[in-house]
Amino acid sequence: MAEIRCPMCSKPNPEGQDTCQFCQARLTPLESSSPAGYQPGDEPTPKSTSELEPILPEWLRQARQEGKDSAEEFEELQAEEKPSKPKQTDRLARLKLEGTRKDNQEDIPDWLSDLRPEISRDEQIEETFEDAASANISEDESQFPTETPVIDGKLPGWLSSLADQGEEDQGNTIKTEGSLDWLNQAEDTPPQDSDQDFLSAYSEEAFTEETDSDEIPVATELPDWLGGQKEELELEETGPEGSTFQFTEDQPVASEGESSVPDWIQGSGETQDTPAAPFSTGAQNLEDFGSIDELPDWISSPETNLEGESPVPGVEGDSPAVSAELPDWLAAMKEEPAGEMPSTSAAPFQEMDTDAAGSPGEELPDWLSFTQDENENTPAPPATKTLQEMEPPPGPPGEEIPDWMSDLPVEPEPESGTTPLPGSEQSEPVPPAFAEAEPPSSEGGSLDDIFSVDVPDWLTGIDTDKQASPENKQEAGGQPAAEDLSPVNLPSWVQAMRPVESAIPDAKAEQAATADQFLEKEGPLAGLSGVLPAAPTGFSPSGKPKVHSIKIQADEGQRSHAALLDKILETETRPEPISSDSIRYTQRVLRWVIAGVMIFVLTIGLFSNGKSTPLPAIIDRSKEDTFFEIIDSLPNQGSVLLVTDYEAAYAGELEAIAEQVLEAAMFLKNIRITLISTYPTGPALGEKLIEKAEIIDLRDETVDLDYTSGNQYVNLGYIPGGLSGIHSFTSTTNMTEAFPVTSDGLTARETIPLQAVHGISDFTAIIVLTSSSDSAQLWIEQITPVRSTTPLLIIGSAQSEPVLLPYVNSGQVSGMINGLQGSSQRYRSKFWDAYCFGLLTATLLIVIGSIWNLIQAVQDRRKYIGVEE
Amino acid sequence: MKRFWPVINTSIAAIAGFLTLLGYFIRNLKALKDFIVHGAVILAAFAILVGIANLFMVHLTKIRTRQEGNIYSFLLLTAMIVSLGFGLAFSMDPSGSNPDFMQGLFKSVIFPVETSLLALLAVTLLYASVRLLRTRTDWMSIVFLASAVIGLFTMVPLPFIGEIRILNGLRSFLMDYFVTAGARGILIGISLGVLTTGLRVLLGADRPFGGK
Known part of the structure; x- marks a missing residue:
């Protein structure tokens, strides 16, 4: 499962989380989650809209405000205008026509049409109530008659009984606020052309709200007071319009002489023409549901038209006649417990729609009850109370309100607001349809105050309605309200109404150009605009940016050094041609040729018996002369310290030099030799040197010198420590103790x-x-301080002569011979010819080879210069 | 401890050096000087043993890790062990044949090998001298070759011709002036360097035994 790591606390969160479950930081950027743009025709996405009011664009807020204003105007018109008295059939026809218009989207304002899908997002919530209402309706249908017999020209008996019962039971079973609301609804109800129609509207409502009770008596004749009202109502149908019905305690009924029909009755018919704007919400919800297809257009349309359009009184007349029979579905709807009803009034409307579509001709259409309910800004009152309140005052117009009417507002008991319907076996009181409506204050509050207080939130505005919806409550519980203000939560209807960027390309640019409207895209302020200034204070973007030269600021010296460095790098980075195999073969052959020549020459020198080359002439050989003089001056059986500090590789040269000297000295004077060395292999080389010593006797026969260890020579071995060892050896005064x-x-x-x-x-x-x-x-350095008069002689290789020569010249070394040419001053070595041949051959090879290679190098350089040129 | 031991080491070196130096000038300190020098010789002898042990372990590691060329390490260790074994075995021989055996081992192995290597070096140096002007053609190379040719050519008499006096006089001139002057300059420089190094060690400026 993919995880989303919180950018703030870096803790993993399950996929789909919008906020971190640890630090509550937003996991997904607000800007990134928003769609790039909305194209016309795209299905808008349902979003929570109530919290977005403050951040809506000005044009949108203006459009919404216009909508609200128009709704308020409707309310004002409703209060100001005289109740129209169209015929019931005309009014229904007008509503139907308006419903047809509603289907035509061209007649609906844009902002209203865009509001529809947003509101329809409450589908899930409303479906819940719809299902519950359907279940209740089905139960109620089995309990109550679906049709109520209607006698033309007479009120239904139950209605008259309701009125009677209302008189009897006034103050006992009337719910105070419900009665007031219902009366308010009745006030807006348009007058009907017949008693049946007129009464059916009320009986419908009464029956709707009294479905839980069967105690409503069915009357076959109208009561007297109601019969009189009927006549007056018929006269009032053609009367002047514009009379306003103000149903308050101070002015409960129309004044006498203005109309024979009481104003509260006239107002009841006017309600359909001037519905409150918030009814559009319920109407739109009806359209959004799937059951909207089952409803006739004229049923679902009135609410929207009533909201969005000003009432047009003259359009009615084509509507079919509606029977005054009360539908049982309406009663079932009223049975809904008030506690289970949502705050919005959409659910009851849907319930009524479903049933009304079945029998539009026989029963009172549900749209009428919709209208009645929707006109109620407060929850519907119980039916019994409604009927009682509909009763005209017993006295003539202008008299005081009857007792039961005056007592209506002061009824505080919500439980008693229901009256058992006739035929119902249960005598338990039915809870009010809208229990959440607060009861009006019974002390000192006017009816207007009660209306203003009891107006549901969904009627005050869409925003309030949406806040009260369960969906929004859930969102509010999950996230802080401030996050809902982010642009990503734009409601669908706002998304649909958003102007296309291509149509207004400068709108966003202007917004971005404005420092205050700069929208933060990252960090904790993402989604907020105008929080931080777009540019630091004092920054002036007016000037052109400073132009910097790309030319290197360097003087002549630096440039020359850079050129020199480039030249060096060029020679170093220049690829050298790989020597071919022929060249390597030639070099290998040259090595073998040189080695072969040297071996050949040396071999010839060895077999030449050493007499082909003369001995060197003594020009200035003072050191050699001194050396041989000292050797010759050694006493017999003298003790000589022989230091053998050389490697075995040089044994051939040094032994060739020392052999003759030592042989001559040992042969002549039987010298005692003490061997010592600072080289690990030195003692072995000293042993080898003594063993190799031989002398040639007088008969020219080689005689080995029988030198044995301990007698003629002694080997003290190796002296470790280098300089320290030499110093220790030379500084000792008791040799046998130092080397026991x-x-x-x-x-x-x-x-x-x-x-x-x-x-x-x-x-x-x-x-x-x-x-x-x-x-x-x-x-030399260690022996010189301690040697006293003992001579120090050096037998060295030819290569050591240049460095040791200063010691000889300074007298620190008594005598020195270097190389074979040094010993050859006195003794002819058997290697002398080979040595001379070898040196001469090597010299010739170097000379010849150097000349040849010099020529080749010059030629190569000329070729290289030619190639470069 | 990181600052303690360097101070101790520097102090020991400085004190030992000053005492040794004073032993040359103060007769009473000669015994102490000789004691210190003998101790240094013994330490150097053990240092050889440590070096041999280190060489043994390095090549043993090469064999154990099967690095490239471990066969030569195997041969080295084998020769080392055999030599040590024979040397210890024959040193216990009361007949005293140890020197003969070890001398024969030296003459039959070490001496020919090293001599052959030097002979190869002679051929290689000659070949390099022949190719010198091909790889590096400049005046210094020419001067170097010219001096080498003059030195070799005047070192010995020419076969069947003998010495050429002009060449011998040239060689004597070069050896007595140029070569001797250069050698003395080198020796004086070496002496000054040794003196300076000794003073820096005595003063603690240089700490070859550790520490900053």
């Missing part, structure tokens, strides 16, 4: 080479074999 055990497990003190050695200065000579100038520097 040799690398081969011998006790240092017991070894021959270390017996006479305590410190570094006790050695006869210190010889450092090193391939690295760094190692040689450490030894």
Whole structure:
């Protein structure tokens, strides 16, 4: 199930929720939910409309106000105009004609026609009451006669009995407010051309409201007072119109001499012609229901026409004659408990419509009762009370109101407002049809005040009516009233009446242009207009926006640097051509060629027996001379410290240099050697160097030097710590204590080479074999302070000569030989020819190769320049 | 604690350095200086053991995680274990054959391998010198090659010709002036750098042992 996350509290809410169930924030924006626009002909959507009154457009409010004004005008006309005295048939015909007109939408004002669908949205509520009313009607039909015999020229007996009973029971069973309302209705009732018609209108109403009671007696003859009124009524039909019937306590009846017919009777017939505007609501509801097809047009139309149009007295005359027989459905309608009736008067009308359509010729049409009911601005009074109130005063005109009439307003008991209908077995009082109508104040209130107080909300205006509807109550309970003011809740009839945007394109633009009318579209103020100013204070949109130049503000120096950077990036980002396979093949071949040439040359040098190349001439070999002089000056069986700080990779060069020197020294003077190294592989290389030493005896035979550990030499092993180790070794004054055990497990003190050695200065000579100038520097720097007169000799590789040469020149190093050319000053090595051949070949290869590649590079550059150009 | 240990470390380094330095000038402090230096040597010896253990663990991790090239790690660890095992085993041999075995192992494995690598380096350097002007054609490359050719060409006598005195005089001139001058400048710069670094460490400006 999809969830809607609240934009305010971010909590999930079930789909379909308009507001957050946690923080009550609106989940859907007000603007987004509103339709983009309404096209003519679209079915409007039912919406709650009452709360939207304040935000309606001016034109709409004006239209609604006009409608209300017209309704008020009707009421005023109703009060001012004299009751017309058309014939009952003419009035019905007029109503029918107006009903036909009502069907024609052209005669209905736009605002009224648009109101219809909105009101019809109360269908659900009204259906509920309609169903309930139908059920009651069906029950009542079984209890009451559907037809009441009518005798032409005579009032029905029950009517006369009602009048009699009204006299008898006045003040006992009359509901005060109901009687007043009913009288007010009777006041507007137009006069009828016959007694039957005239009385049927009242008997209908009386019967309608007295269906619960069977106690209404059926009279065959009119009472005297009523008979007199009948005659006067016939004369009054052709009398002047315009007499106003003011049914108040002060003026209960027409003054004597104005008309023979009492005003209250004349007013009863006028009601049909000048209905109150709020009746349009009930009429429209009738049309909206599905049962409207069953109703004749002339039945459903009068209310609307009465509301929307001013009364036209002369249109009647084509209506069929209506019998004065009281319909039982009307009585059934009146049986509806007042407590179950909605505040609106639409439901009773529908009930009557349904039954009236069945027998329009025999029974009094329900539209007539509609009219009577609708003319009531207050709930209908009980029938008995109505009949009693219809009774003319017993005395002549101008006399006081009869007692029963004067007592009417002061009857406070709502329960007693019903009188049992004749024939009804139940004698229980019927609750008033509109129990929710407040009883008029019995103390000091006039009838006008009572009317004004008891006017239902739905009659005061559509908005009030809608507020009272259950649907709106439900909405009001679910959401705050302020949210209903949002534009999304525009009622359907307002939606239908909204002007098409294309027709008035400037309306919205003008609204948006107005700062006060700026409509907030987002945030908590969404849907509200004019809350925030559209623009900050002081902002003047009159001036043109400032034009900013897109040109870079940079001086010449910055531009030059930028150009240089571009050039650098251009060279870096320039794609380099991928070397082809041929080029890589050529380079690989070149490597093999170089390696082959070198191997070939060196092989030739090795087999040349070392005599093809002469020894170097001594031009300035002072350091070498010093070195050999020191070696030659070593005493016999002297103790020499031999430092072997070189890697195995350099063993070929260094051993070739040292072999001859050591062989000569050891052979000649039986030197005792002490081996030590700061390289992990140094001790092993020292062992290897001694083992490899051999001498050539006098018979030119190679004789191995039988140097054994502990006797002719001692290996102290590896000195860790680099500079610290060298310092520690050189600073010791008791060598055997510093190195109690040799690398081969011998006790240092017991070894021959270390017996006479305590410190570094006790050695006869210190010889450092090193391939690295760094190692040689450490030894030189650490030994020099402590070596005293002990000579320090360096046997280094050719690459270390440039760096160690300053130490030799400064006297810190007694003597030094570097490379094979250094040792060749005295001894010809068997590798001398190979060494010379190799150096010469390498030099030639470098020269030749460099020249060739230089030419190629120049050519490539020319090609590249040519391509760029 | 984050601010405590750096202060302690700096203090120890500074004190040890000053004492060692004073040991060169104050005879009474020589014993203390030697003690500190011997302690540093022992620590450096253990540092080698730590390095070996670290190397062992790194390659063992490579083998365990089956990383690319773990076969070489396997060979390294195998050689390391075998060497250690043989060294410990033969060191317990009362006959004293340990040096011969370990020396033979060194001469038959380490020495040829390293020598061969240096021989390959000689060929590679020669090839790079030949291709130098092809990849980088500028005056500095030409000068570099020219000096190298002069040094090689004057180092040894020419076969069947002997030495050319002009070339020998040129080489002596270059070695005595240019090369010696450059080498001295480098050595003096190195000495000044070592002195400055020592002072910064003694003053606590540089803390290679940790801390900011």
